[in-house]
Amino acid sequence: MxxxxxxxxxxxxxxxxxxxxxxxxxxxxxxxxxxxxxxxxxxxxxxxxxxxxxxxxxxxxxxxxxxxxxxxxxxxxxxxxxxxxxxxxxxxxxxxxxxxxxxxxxxxxxxxxxxxxxxxxxxxxxxxxxxxxxxxxxxxxxxxxxxxxxxxxxxxxxxxxxxxxxxxxxxxxxxxxxxxxxxxxxxxxxxxxxxxxxxxxxxxxxxxxxxxxxxxxxxxxxxxxxxxxxxxxxxxxxxxxxxxxxxxxxxxxxxxxxxxxxxxxxxxxxxxxxNMLTLSGQKMSRSLGNVFLPVELFTGMKLADDSPSATPSQAKLNGKHPLFDKAFDPMAVRFFMLQTHYRSTLDFSNDALMASEKGFDRLMESYKTLRSLPASNVSSEDIKALQNKCYEAMNDDFNTPVLIANLFDALRIINSVNDKKSTLTQADIGLLKKLYEDFLFDVMGLKAEEQNTKTVSVLGKVVDMVLGLRTKAKADKNFALSDEIRNKLIEAGVEVKDGKDGSSWKI
RNA sequence: GGUCCUGUGGCCGAGUGGUUAGGCUCAGCUCUGCAAAAGCUGCUACUCCAGUUCGAACCUGGACGGGACCUCCA
Structure with missing residues (x-):
């Protein structure tokens, strides 16, 4: 060790x-x-x-x-x-x-x-x-x-x-x-x-x-x-x-x-x-009155004055929160916090949260890609070295920002293997999975947004069917129809990605 | 007033005396029917002044700015 x-x-x-x-x-x-x-x-x-x-x-x-x-x-x-x-x-x-x-x-x-x-x-x-x-x-x-x-x-x-x-x-x-x-x-x-x-x-x-x-x-x-x-x-x-x-x-x-x-x-x-968390450069504290509550962050809403409780499951909310453009998933908030070292002050802002959330989503998405990555006979990337760098970061006074930077290196490798621009052996793919599971999930305590599995499985079949129809439309050069389908799906919250081997989607 | 910390690109944030993390944004390219996604490339910063050094964002001194604590606060 x-x-x-x-x-x-x-x-x-x-x-x-x-x-x-x-x-x-x-x-x-x-x-x-x-x-x-x-x-x-x-x-x-x-x-x-x-x-x-x-x-x-x-x-x-x-x-x-x-x-x-x-x-x-x-x-x-x-x-x-x-x-x-x-x-x-x-x-x-x-x-x-x-x-x-x-x-x-x-x-x-x-x-x-x-x-x-x-x-x-x-x-x-x-x-x-x-x-x-x-x-x-x-x-x-x-x-x-x-x-x-x-x-x-x-x-x-x-x-x-x-x-x-x-x-x-x-x-x-x-x-x-x-x-x-x-x-x-x-x-x-x-x-x-x-x-x-x-x-x-x-x-x-x-x-x-x-x-x-x-x-x-x-x-x-x-x-x-x-x-x-x-x-x-x-x-x-x-x-x-x-x-x-x-x-x-x-x-x-x-x-x-x-x-x-x-x-x-x-x-x-x-x-x-x-270190402390600040808001516009000032320490957040009850005595200064510049606090906001987790429930407000997680909903993007303001707690009602007459709310019986600020417990997220019981809170009564009233209107949009002035500080936040949207609701932030607790895991995105957690990730945001970990992008700063614990001994540095962490300044909260809507923009910084938006930036973190996007990066976090990409990281979680790459884990899905990782699970279906094609294996090769040789590896063009050194996964073991990357793993060592992750341990070095954490062993250096729990440096999560550097750990996260290393995970983004892993992300790039995953996407590039997925694009067939790099190769990994089955063993290295396994090592990469372990890297994600150890550091992203176990150590940093991040997890994917929970989704009802039954809903997802039914929805998945429906979306696959719709996308099948869209593929036909595309084959017939009926782009008006295929674009309409895509736009409607986006409106419903389903993002469509057209690859060489057909279309994929994510919620 | 006293003690201490801090000042990094458009934004958020690591960092070590010598080769300048990472994320987000923006632009271009690749791919694509068009997008999106993904990849590549670019925008290349270290508050200011002086000093130490072959060499400093990183060390020393000073200036200016920001913050914390000295009262309850995670």
Whole structure:
């Protein structure tokens, strides 16, 4: 097996991947906070880690992939002291139980993940299901002296921690800079240091989600859930932890501090971070309000203001979406995302999507051609070399754009063999099929648009019959009729291609 | 204000100190009754200025532009 290199945020370098206990690999990715619908920027992160997961599996690793669901503890304006739990707030506003909020959005989340063909993780733990683990971890951190209790709240002592450890090891920021250059904060309340963060929060009387703890009724802080759950399922030290880049300076920095505070060991060998998705050059985020939803992209329509849900199967739509000329198939969207490396920003636009979709269709079409390719005694093309290039691309920090470029080379070979301008042996055709199946389908997780097989088979016979009539018309030089047939078929969505050996068609 | 990232052809996007991915678009050609599809060819870029070097889009310094983080965010 060739060496796999991946970019480690800790070292800011590409490093060779060495699993702690091969063939097993522990992978943890920060999942969504289910207080509203996932937007397409969230989807990009999960798509990127889906590729990483799939490629590790393809290489033969036994991966335990843990992706959490945050259903409690994620506060707004935490530092201002006015923090309200995001889920709790939505529950209050909508007059629902917090778990109803979570249920609603988790349904939509799963549906979108499935549409994008993102594999489910091995374990998808929720924060609310691991309150005990979080309390235990918090207790241990207090015992070790890295956290303190004030009036029912527990805070992590960053100052104490950084005397023995590099708090900013992941972000590359030094503590003094962070202390001096934080924006003005009001309501610094009772914390000893301004960078201290909550492990446990005392619940105000109106707070809905609350649990008993040694420090009174309250709820866990946001960062502790990932430490507690990754430790529980992957151990004190595991291989890979991932998430969006925006989690580096706070969430992941604090996770490392908590784990070290807990057991003295840094929890993760490789930190992987995906870049942001932008819209006209600006980061897509809920706070900026420039988000659009997967269902809008997949339909080209705008979500109605009174839609009960943004879950694709349940959404109510209202009119054309201003950003998109048409509906984009989820697989075309996935392909579009993979044409950019996961550590680069990805700018979304209608034009870029259109371009990707066309390329994607050609690639899928070439797979059909591949399956009926004529074999020769000799090959004029080096398929083995192409296969190596595909592995090289993926082994170089999961470089899907280069992988895709290689697949387009394969496409050219296929078409040229089909045109009898090049030749391949049966063995090489088999190798090419394997190349497509391995990389296009297994690793990149792309698949052809699903079609009802019964419909297709009936329709196929009908179209073949019509094309038979058209061939007769052509033979009689009745081009008016043959063109009319062709135009009508195009109107119906059937594209006709006249080759030397008769006509073929595709939907 | 501080820290960091980034600037590639009409568009999207890889990339390495020396031979300049790939996709889309556009034009021409081949094929074709005409188209479409497919193939071939062309349009050949690296923000600007200076430096290092035999040689830089790639290294260094500066300028200008864009972005991220420092507050919740994938």
């Amino acid at each position: 060739q060496a796999l290199f991946l970019y480690n945020t800790l070292s800011r370098k590409k490093e060779e991947f060495k699993a702690i206990n091969p063939p097993f690999v522990g992978l943890y990715v920060c999942g969504p906070t289910l207080y509203s619908d996932v937007h397409i920027g969230n989807c990009r992160t999960f798509t990127s880690f889906d590729i990483i997961y799939r490629y590790l599996l393809h290489l033969g690793y036994k991966v335990r992939y843990v992706r959490n669901i945050t259903d409690v503890g994620h506060l707004e304006n935490e530092d201002a002291g006015s923090g309200e739990d995001r889920i709790g707030k939505q529950a209050r506003l909508k007059q629902l139980e917090p778990m109803e909020i979570v249920q609603r959005y988790s349904f939509g989340f799963r549906e979108v993940m499935s549409l994008l063909n993102i594999l489910p993780p091995s374990i998808e733990p929720t924060a609310s299901g691991h309150i005990i683990e979080q309390i235990e971890m918090t207790q241990k951190i207090i015992e070790k002296g890295y956290a303190y209790v004030i009036d029912g709240n527990v805070y992590f002592d960053v100052d104490k921690f950084s005397k023995e450890n590099n708090y900013g090891i992941l972000s590359g920021r030094n503590l003094d800079d962070q202390l001096e250059n934080t924006r003005d904060l009001d309501g610094q309340d009772e914390k000893r240091g301004r960078l201290d963060f909550a492990l446990w929060k005392k619940a105000k009387p109106e707070h809905i989600m609350r649990w008993n703890s040694p420090w009174g009724e309250g709820f866990p802080g946001w960062h502790i859930e990932c430490s507690a759950m990754s430790k529980k399922y992957l151990g004190d030290v595991f291989d890979i932890h991932g998430g969006g880049m925006d989690l580096i300076p706070t969430h992941h920095t604090n996770e490392i501090a908590q784990n070290i505070g807990f057991c003295g060991a840094a929890p993760v060998n490789y930190w992987l971070h995906t």
